[in-house]
Amino acid sequence: MQIDVAKVELARILPLRAQHLQEANFQIRYNACHERGWTDSYLLTADGADVGYGSIKGDDAAGRDTVFEFYVIPPLRQASRLFEKLLSASRAPRIECQSNDALITAMLFEFGADVIADVVLFEHRLSTGLQFPGATFRRAKAGDAIFKHGAEPPGDYVLELDGRIVATGGFLTHYNPPFADLFMEVDQGHRRRGAGSYLLQEVIRECYLAGRVPAARCKLANQASRATLTKAGMRECGFMLKASRVS
Numbered sequence: 001m002q003i004d005v006a007k008v009e010l011a012r013i014l015p016l017r018a019q020h021l022q023e024a025n026f027q028i029r030y031n032a033c034h035e036r037g038w039t040d041s042y043l044l045t046a047d048g049a050d051v052g053y054g055s056i057k058g059d060d061a062a063g064r065d066t067v068f069e070f071y072v073i074p075p076l077r078q079a080s081r082l083f084e085k086l087l088s089a090s091r092a093p094r095i096e097c098q099s100n101d102a103l104i105t106a107m108l109f110e111f112g113a114d115v116i117a118d119v120v121l122f123e124h125r126l127s128t129g130l131q132f133p134g135a136t137f138r139r140a141k142a143g144d145a146i147f148k149h150g151a152e153p154p155g156d157y158v159l160e161l162d163g164r165i166v167a168t169g170g171f172l173t174h175y176n177p178p179f180a181d182l183f184m185e186v187d188q189g190h191r192r193r194g195a196g197s198y199l200l201q202e203v204i205r206e207c208y209l210a211g212r213v214p215a216a217r218c219k220l221a222n223q224a225s226r227a228t229l230t231k232a233g234m235r236e237c238g239f240m241l242k243a244s245r246v247s
Contacts, residue, residue, distance in 0.1 A: 001046050001047055002046065002047050002048075003044070003045070003046055003081055003082060003085050004044075004045045004046075004085075005042050005043070005044055005045075005054075005082075005085045005086055005088075005089040005090075006042065006043050006045070006089075007040060007041070007042055007089070007090075008041050008042065008043045009041065010034055010039065010041050012041065012043055013041045013042075013043055013053035013055075015050075016043075016050065016052060016053045016071055016073075017034075017053065017069075017071065019071070019073070020053075020069070020071035021176050024100075024101060026098075026100055026101075026123065026179070026215070026237070026238075027121070027123075027175050027176065027179035027180075027181065027213075027215035028069075028098075028175060028176045028179075029098060029119075029121070029175075029217065029240065030057060030068050030069075031174070031175045031176045032174040032175070033055075033057045033068070034055070035174070038057055038058060038059060039055050039056060039057050039058075039064070040055070040056045040058075040064045040090065041053060041054075041055055042054045042055070042056070042086055042089060042090060044072065044082050044085070044086065046076060046082075051072055051073050051076050051082070052070070052071050052072035052073060052076070052079070052082060053069070053070075053071055054067060054069065054070045054071075054083075054086040054090065055067070055068060055069035055070075056068070056090050056092050057096075064090075064092070065092050065093055065094055066092060066094040066095065066096050067086065067087070067090065067092045067094070067095045067096070067104075068095075068096045068097060068104075069104065070083060070086065070097075070103060070104040070107060071103065072103065077103070079103060079106075079107065080107070080110060083107045083110075083111060084111070087111060087245060092245065093244060093245050094242065094243065094244055094245060095107070095108045095111065095112045095242070095243045095244075095245060096240065096241065096242045096243075097240075097241050098121060098238050098239070098240060098241070099117075099121075099238040099239045099240075099241055100121065100237055100238035101238075105241065108241055108243050109243075111245060111246055112243025112244060112245060112246060113243060113244050113245070113246050114243060114244050115241055115242070115243045116241070116242050116243075117220055117239040117240065117241050117242075118219065118220055118239075118240055118242065119217050119218070119219060119220060119239065119240035120217060120218055120219075120220055120226060120236050120238075120239055121215070121216075121217050121236070121237050121238040121239060121240065122182075122215060122216040122217060122218075122229050122234040122235060122236055122237060123215055123234065123235060123237040124204060124213065124214045124215070124233060124234055124235075125233055125234060125235035126233045127233060128197075128201050128231070128232060128233040130194065130197055130198045130201050130231070130232070131198070132159070132161075132194055132195060132198035134161055134162065135159050135160065135161045135166070135195070135198065136159070136160045136161075137157065137158075137159055137160075137198075137199065137202040138157070138158060138160065139156060139157055139158075140154065140155065140156055140157060140158045140168065144158060144165060145164075145165060146158075146165055146168060147165065147166075147187040147188075149168070149185050150185070151185055152168075152169075152183045152184065152185040153183075154168045154185075155168040155169040155170030155183060155184065155185075155203075156170040157169055157170055157199070157202065157203055157206065159195055159198065159199045159202075161190070161195075165187070166186065166187045166189075166190040166195050167184060167185065167186040167187065167190065167195045167196060167199045168184065168185060168199075169182070169183055169184030169185070169199050169200060169203045170182075170183060170184075170203060171183070171203060171206075171207045171210075171212065171214060173212060175215070177212075178211060178212050178213045179212065179213050179214075179215050180207050180210075180212035180213065180214060180215065181215055181216060181217070182200060182203060182204065182207070182214050182215070182216040182229075182234075183216075184196055184199050184200055184203065184228075186199075191224075192224075194231075196228040196232075197228050197231040197232040198232075200228065200229065200232035200234075201232045201233065204232065204233060204234075214234070216229050216234055217240070220239070
């Protein structure tokens with residue numbers, strides 16, 4: 001079998017990428033990199049037929065250094081030779097992937113070294129019935145006095161208690177449909193009281209009403225956020241893995 005790898009325009013790999021997204025059926029963390037022009041695309045062929053693709057990301061053309069998407073059609077799923085050819089053609093020194101993407105995760109462990117995990121991925125698991133007595137969940141409006149945020153931007157939704165906004169949150173939609181990414185922040189003086197989980201519970205409902213499926217992520221070491229997401233009905237479904245490439 002003659003295997004070839006060619007750098008192509010993004011449009012050339014989109015039919016194969018659509019197959020990848022349909023098969024994966026989970027949120028792709030770096031989905032927007034393609035739309036923002038931060039990727040190089042490589043078409044994989046076997047005996048002249050299109051059989052897969054690989055994507056390399058980086059902030060600029062000179063910095064495209066990380067393989068982050070890799071897809072091969074099921075009949076050729078024994079993909080090591082194809083991935084090796086992709087590494088050779090792209091000269092990418094790093095590999096990064098989501099552990100819930102089994103194919104590229106296998107390639108990361110076969111061809112990578114010094115593997116680390118730094119981010120936990122979440123999917124929605126169950127509906128919850130949390131209560132936060134006295135609080136009002138509503139859309140943010142002009143003139144709201146929002147507390148100073150340190151990690152996340154103010155969201156489209158707020159939690160108000162005794163006339164004061166104690167938490168904000170929302171969901172981002174620059175991911176592969178139908179998935180959206182949850183985010184929230186709680187005022188320092190109201191943490192560890194359930195405000196974050198209650199807010200997320202209500203944001204999850206709004207997310208579904210908007211035709212989106214909620215997903216989320218947080219730093220591996222952020223135990224408070226992991227507990228908040230879990231209490232709101234999310235569950236851990238994977239990790240972001242990083243590896244340097246074996247020479």
